[in-house]
Amino acid sequence: MKLREFAKQLGLSPTTVSRALSGYPEVSEATRARVASEAMRLGYRPDINAVRLKTGRAGAIGVMMGRSGEIHFAEFVSGMAQRLETADTDILITPITAHNDEDEIQAYRRLVESRRVDAVIIHSPRPNDPRIEMLNSLGVPFLVHGRSETEHVHAWLDIDNEGAVRRATEHLLDLGHRRIAMINGLRGKTYAIHREQGFRIAHQERGLTADPNLMVCDKFSDESGFRHARSFLESANAPTAIVAGSTMTALGVYRAVRSLGMTVGQDVSVIAHDDVFPYLTAENMVPSLSTTRSSMRAAGTRCAELTLQLIAGRAVDEIHELWPVELILRESTAPPRWR
Amino acid sequence: MKLREFAKQLGLSPTTVSRALSGYPEVSEATRARVASEAMRLGYRPDINAVRLKTGRAGAIGVMMGRSGEIHFAEFVSGMAQRLETADTDILITPITAHNDEDEIQAYRRLVESRRVDAVIIHSPRPNDPRIEMLNSLGVPFLVHGRSETEHVHAWLDIDNEGAVRRATEHLLDLGHRRIAMINGLRGKTYAIHREQGFRIAHQERGLTADPNLMVCDKFSDESGFRHARSFLESANAPTAIVAGSTMTALGVYRAVRSLGMTVGQDVSVIAHDDVFPYLTAENMVPSLSTTRSSMRAAGTRCAELTLQLIAGRAVDEIHELWPVELILRESTAPPRWR
């Protein structure tokens, strides 16, 4: 059913009906109520494409999805969904194959120029991320989940990665550990750099120096956790504690420890960053895993909210949120054995 | 830049430019080439909302995302993305809060009636799923990932859940196991029913009967795997083998077995269904996990393809794909101890 027909049935003009449904103030309460209830009864719903053409609003927020299908993606998007379901705004997932920067930039450009989205959220930026400059020059509102160090101003929400790893490392140092390994995230990403800083600073505060041989960057997976932990623990001067990038990584670390006949929490302490996945919880691991915790889902919800504010015109330089990270101590961290 | 302006710069009419860009046959090759290259150079791209209004095509496939943010979701969507990136079709994620059928049905109705999508994909149906009847009555193309037993004809792609669990169970029976437990998926879903059938049939073929006390339904998670495995293994007449619904479930099962001082593959055999997640691989578990395997990502890619065919007008009753499932034996399944 179209507006013309629906309006005719109500004995009103399309103008009034449109206003009533869009909540404009100049329509009388009685009319508005009647229009609303009849719309429900007769099943009239404005054609979203006509609305979009006329208003210029796309009614969607764009998110790029890499081919790797990152583990965090579903949780983040699900968090976004929670906020957006009352905002009449969709989430548009755009596939992206690009294996180099230039292609990726082009993919964003296509997305924005075709006016499919009102705003874009980008993830895991690097310190000087070309996407930020490009989105800036296109003039589309965008929010960075994470932070960049580019000179281009941008709205962002990030967790305190540096503080998280610093506190985790301090905790291990306080327990008496002196050789601590770190299995970090993807090299070059700002979050990985911040985490490394936290790791170094914790050492420096105590007059110690983080051993570069005990620091490695890789993707978050069970497999990489296993491989690196195994390699560390078999080396000549093995660490007594490991800081892991994610609970998935920690899973592999646990496995590596066990495979060498050792026990987590006794022979080797482990602490990891936990994005809070419903299907894998740190407290259920054996032994339960000490973590720095920040909900990826909550970040998604808040990023959606902030993006809506950006679209509504809130100033970009007002939107900078740094979330503190909880430190939750469980059984996987303890003083080193020889104490 | 708009069509009018772009056409004027080229010295052509909007009509010709539109036809050139849309690949209509009646435009000369020379003109088409010039239009294409100038569009690239000047950065002209049709406003997607105008195109959609005019053509009635939404250029998007809808997927509902439950609040639970299922673990499979990211892989499936990522698989879809792989097919759709060359099809100029987006994936529209619609948040859904609904906790009852009626609300969920309404959410689908809104999505379809607002013409935001050309087709919809639904997941994990039940034998008589009301969504299928509703989508049928709305006349929108839709594909079911999974199967239903409703009388309403529907296009579907499913994996052979029955065969998968049947073969897994046969394998365990052949090894000599006689008390086998099964940790199934969500009660009432068709896939869970099929898996249960496979479990029962494997027993029946050998003149045995599956013990109802050893069958349980729950969501796929580490936690539920642990809880149920623990409960089974501590019971009076404990099973010697467990069929788990997912690799996440298996993770919890492994943990439960270890927590009781037993060893997977020696004291208890475990086999699970593996949707192939990049961050948690069955062969990396210790001991490596025997599985029935079918890639969720591949299913997403194929579902996207079939949905495009549906949109293009292919007959619904032609689209029924049942995928066989690989059985991959590793270290977690072995003859029971007392043999």
Next chain:
DNA sequence: GGAACAATTGAAAACGTTTTCAATTGTTCC
């Protein structure tokens, strides 16, 4: 060379809304 046809291009209408500006109706107050 021009008739007949094919190939190519263009003008104008239309998709279904929103919104500007104008018109109508209702209310207040002397």
Next chain:
DNA sequence: GGAACAATTGAAAACGTTTTCAATTGTTCC
């Protein structure tokens, strides 16, 4: 009761494309 104003409603233009139908240009063939 009617002037002055406020509240409510409507007509028509517009958003940026695609597509129908008509016009123009190019080609073939006697």
